[in-house]
Amino acid sequence: DKVGVIGVPSCKGQSAGGVQHGPKALRQAGIIDKLTQLGVEVYDYGDLVFEQFDDDTPILGLKNPKNIGLAAKKISDQVSRVIKDDQIALTLGGDHSLSIGTIHGHAAAEKNMCLVWVDAHADINTPLTSPSGNVHGMALSFLVKELKEYIPQIPHFEWIKPCISAKDIAYIGLRDLDPGELWIVRNMGISCFTMHEVDRYGIDMVLRMSMQAINPHGDRPIHLSFDVDSLDPRISAATGTPVPGGLSVREGIYIAEELAATGKLTAVDLVEVNPLLGTKEERDLTVYAATEIARACFGKKREG
Numbered sequence: 001d002k003v004g005v006i007g008v009p010s011c012k013g014q015s016a017g018g019v020q021h022g023p024k025a026l027r028q029a030g031i032i033d034k035l036t037q038l039g040v041e042v043y044d045y046g047d048l049v050f051e052q053f054d055d056d057t058p059i060l061g062l063k064n065p066k067n068i069g070l071a072a073k074k075i076s077d078q079v080s081r082v083i084k085d086d087q088i089a090l091t092l093g094g095d096h097s098l099s100i101g102t103i104h105g106h107a108a109a110e111k112n113m114c115l116v117w118v119d120a121h122a123d124i125n126t127p128l129t130s131p132s133g134n135v136h137g138m139a140l141s142f143l144v145k146e147l148k149e150y151i152p153q154i155p156h157f158e159w160i161k162p163c164i165s166a167k168d169i170a171y172i173g174l175r176d177l178d179p180g181e182l183w184i185v186r187n188m189g190i191s192c193f194t195m196h197e198v199d200r201y202g203i204d205m206v207l208r209m210s211m212q213a214i215n216p217h218g219d220r221p222i223h224l225s226f227d228v229d230s231l232d233p234r235i236s237a238a239t240g241t242p243v244p245g246g247l248s249v250r251e252g253i254y255i256a257e258e259l260a261a262t263g264k265l266t267a268v269d270l271v272e273v274n275p276l277l278g279t280k281e282e283r284d285l286t287v288y289a290a291t292e293i294a295r296a297c298f299g300k301k302r303e304g
């Protein structure tokens, strides 16, 4: 496999300082070498550089529209380029608003892609339902075709073309939704495997049901958007919005191993590592879990 690694030091989609250092923390933990050691051909594109705009007033409560909108365009173009070069796009975050760009770019390069969103949160508030105005909690709302009529015009977001249908998305690990998100998930019929389903069916059945729902013939390119806050805070505390009762490292690795085994994994986002949060031990554990997920995405098998 060929993997193109893109660092995205984004933080303006949320309010905790430090998540922009996520890519650096993952690199310092040797994520590139760990992938190379798997026999993967790694192309490291370094970190994207985003021009900082200070004149960026909120619109309808949505914070940093200009910085985020312009960054997402750069991310989209880069991810498209990497996938068109026949490399799997591994994007290291950075906050989850970066997925506006990665999913947009993936859809521009692959007509028929489907999405597995592993997260404690649904990240599908519209600008009008968001309680915080933080775009990392809205990322999907700009991309889902069925939500188009609910999304107001946001400056610097006009270029974003909704590029995925609700039926092409599966959530795994949800356990903290806002009221507006619950309405959307239910009414759009998005496949949703919360921690309740993970406990009820086990992670293997949840994965099988997810694939049955969004990739029944196993022929669709898969986008895995992995928010480290999907994992239990005991092993992933260095993140901005931790929620107790999350996935174990084993469950996270299992998801990655199984998606890797399809041979259809085409883009991976690894987001919301914030090395400034938590103790040094918590940070090291969070980064370790994230790198193990990445290794499993690109061929590391626990069976050897």
Ligand SMILES: CN[C@](CCCC[B-](O)(O)O)(CCN1CCCCC1)C(=O)O
Pocket (backbone or CB within 6 Å): 095, 096, 097, 119, 120, 121, 122, 123, 125, 130, 131, 132, 133, 134, 136, 137, 138, 176, 177, 178, 227, 229, 240, 241, 272
């Ligand atoms: C659940 N929605 C939140 C969190 C979004 C997390 C984004 B992710 O990328 O980390 O998954 C939280 C909104 N709550 C904040 C605390 C008070 C109640 C609302 C939001 O701000 O939209």
Ligand SMILES: [Mn+2]
Pocket (backbone or CB within 6 Å): 119, 120, 121, 227, 229, 230, 241
């Ligand atoms: Mn989250």
Ligand SMILES: [Mn+2]
Pocket (backbone or CB within 6 Å): 096, 119, 121, 123, 136, 227, 272
């Ligand atoms: Mn998220």
Ligand SMILES: [Mn+2]
Pocket (backbone or CB within 6 Å): 227, 229, 239, 240, 241, 242, 272
């Ligand atoms: Mn988060």
